[in-house]
Amino acid sequence: MKEYKIIEVKRSVFADNDADAARLREELKEEGTFLLNLMSSPGAGKTTLLKRTIALLKDELNIGVMEADIDSEVDAQAIAAEGVRAIQIHTGGMCHLDADMTRQGLKEFGTQDLDLVVLENVGNLVCPAEFDTGSTKNAMILSVPEGDDKPLKYPLMFTVCDVVLINKCDTLGVFDDFDKDAVKERIRKLNPNAEVFYVSAKTGEGFDGWIEWLRGQIQAYRQ
Amino acid sequence: MKEYKIIEVKRSVFADNDADAARLREELKEEGTFLLNLMSSPGAGKTTLLKRTIALLKDELNIGVMEADIDSEVDAQAIAAEGVRAIQIHTGGMCHLDADMTRQGLKEFGTQDLDLVVLENVGNLVCPAEFDTGSTKNAMILSVPEGDDKPLKYPLMFTVCDVVLINKCDTLGVFDDFDKDAVKERIRKLNPNAEVFYVSAKTGEGFDGWIEWLRGQIQAYRQ
Numbered sequence: 402m403k404e405y406k407i408i409e410v411k412r413s414v415f416a417d418n419d420a421d422a423a424r425l426r427e428e429l430k431e432e433g434t435f436l437l438n439l440m441s442s443p444g445a446g447k448t449t450l451l452k453r454t455i456a457l458l459k460d461e462l463n464i465g466v467m468e469a470d471i472d473s474e475v476d477a478q479a480i481a482a483e484g485v486r487a488i489q490i491h492t493g494g495m496c497h498l499d500a501d502m503t504r505q506g507l508k509e510f511g512t513q514d515l516d517l518v519v520l521e522n523v524g525n526l527v528c529p530a531e532f533d534t535g536s537t538k539n540a541m542i543l544s545v546p547e548g549d550d551k552p553l554k555y556p557l558m559f560t561v562c563d564v565v566l567i568n569k570c571d572t573l574g575v576f577d578d579f580d581k582d583a584v585k586e587r588i589r590k591l592n593p594n595a596e597v598f599y600v601s602a603k604t605g606e607g608f609d610g611w612i613e614w615l616r617g618q619i620q621a622y623r624q
Numbered sequence: 625m626k627e628y629k630i631i632e633v634k635r636s637v638f639a640d641n642d643a644d645a646a647r648l649r650e651e652l653k654e655e656g657t658f659l660l661n662l663m664s665s666p667g668a669g670k671t672t673l674l675k676r677t678i679a680l681l682k683d684e685l686n687i688g689v690m691e692a693d694i695d696s697e698v699d700a701q702a703i704a705a706e707g708v709r710a711i712q713i714h715t716g717g718m719c720h721l722d723a724d725m726t727r728q729g730l731k732e733f734g735t736q737d738l739d740l741v742v743l744e745n746v747g748n749l750v751c752p753a754e755f756d757t758g759s760t761k762n763a764m765i766l767s768v769p770e771g772d773d774k775p776l777k778y779p780l781m782f783t784v785c786d787v788v789l790i791n792k793c794d795t796l797g798v799f800d801d802f803d804k805d806a807v808k809e810r811i812r813k814l815n816p817n818a819e820v821f822y823v824s825a826k827t828g829e830g831f832d833g834w835i836e837w838l839r840g841q842i843q844a845y846r847q
Contacts, residue, residue: 443778546667551666556695557717
């Protein structure tokens with residue numbers, strides 16, 4: 402028996418996604434549910450990072466995860482195995498989620514008892530950056546193997562993020578042309594307020610800073 | 625002085641992209657220009673792979689490269705440095721190229737004396753798969769750090785490709801959970817005709833098979 406639902410979301414009927422996202426943000430604020438929109442390229446390590454994050458926070462917070470994918474349910478399976486509530490959202494081929502698609506998922510999910518919902522967006526550095534999901538905060542993962550030039554090529558993604566997690570930092574010895582200082586400078590130039598953490602979801606390196614940041618954001622939100 | 629142009633392409637005015645792509649394919653066939661559409665996630669190694677491919681073929685073929693990106697011109701710079709003709713296409717935020725956008729680039733470029741034009745599409749596994757660019761053949765790169773589950777999550781991309789290059793295979797020792805057989809089986813299930821090559825654009829491993837395949841495709845096309 403499956404421990405997660407699969408939801409097929411429909412394209413939004415709202416012309417003004419920004420206004421709809423603002424409404425969703427208010428609804429979530431009233432409930433006290435913090436929605437984290439997690440974005441990255443395919444294969445940057447969203448699910449692995451999320452599994453470790455859940456393990457470190459699940460004793461203090463009620464957590465739910467919405468996995469958005471074009472197809473498959475491998476991520477929801479992996480998250481459900483961590484013992485938190487998960488649903489799989491299928492976007493019907495769409496390359497991103499907008500606020501109404503996010504709301505459809507949240508509604509099916511039932512979020513009133515949840516402190517933190519993570520939306521694992523479709524793996525894509527272009528389209529998800531263009532659509533406000535109604536999230537409380539936006540996080541993105543850039544993985545070391547992708548290279549340090551990504552802020553130059555996908556500037557909007559780096560601009561809309563509150564936090565950038567540079568993942569797979571255990572492979573910096575292998576990808577030795579990755580310039581840690583240059584990438585941070587490129588991110589700061591686009592988005593001076595973005596927090597940047599070097600982490601490895603595989604080894605746990607750097608998670609102290611990231612978890613402390615996330616915990617602080619959730620505490621501030623609920624006050 | 626720059627050795628490449630930057631073209632800002634406009635969204636297509638044609639409602640039927642498939643018909644337009646078929647027209648473009650005929651136009652290129654008349655000219656004898658082979659158009660390779662190269663797709664992948666951000667950071668899978670398109671430019672590095674292309675540089676090595678150019679070095680191996682530029683003595684026997686006239687090659688041009690169209691670099692499509694949301695922003696920046698780092699790729700066109702890198703390709704122009706290889707001594708082949710390059711242009712940078714800016715998509716104005718769009719996540720893919722369609723046939724008419726490709727035609728706009730080709731027109732600016734001037735392709736009559738070129739045997740092979742490579743279109744380096746926007747780094748994205750979703751949208752470029754949905755739009756026929758008019759290319760002669762489609763190639764995609766899956767890099768080992770992205771993981772072996774990508775055919776499950778982005779099935780359309782693997783379905784539309786004539787060849788899949790599994791790049792960064794020099795890092796299989798680091799990413800030791802990447803299952804070489806499983807990924808091949810997942811690709812074949814979606815697309816039994818796809819050629820699959822393991823390559824490393826960094827070390828040159830596996831390039832014999834890829835270059836031989838590409839050379840054979842171009843020869844067959846021109847007969």
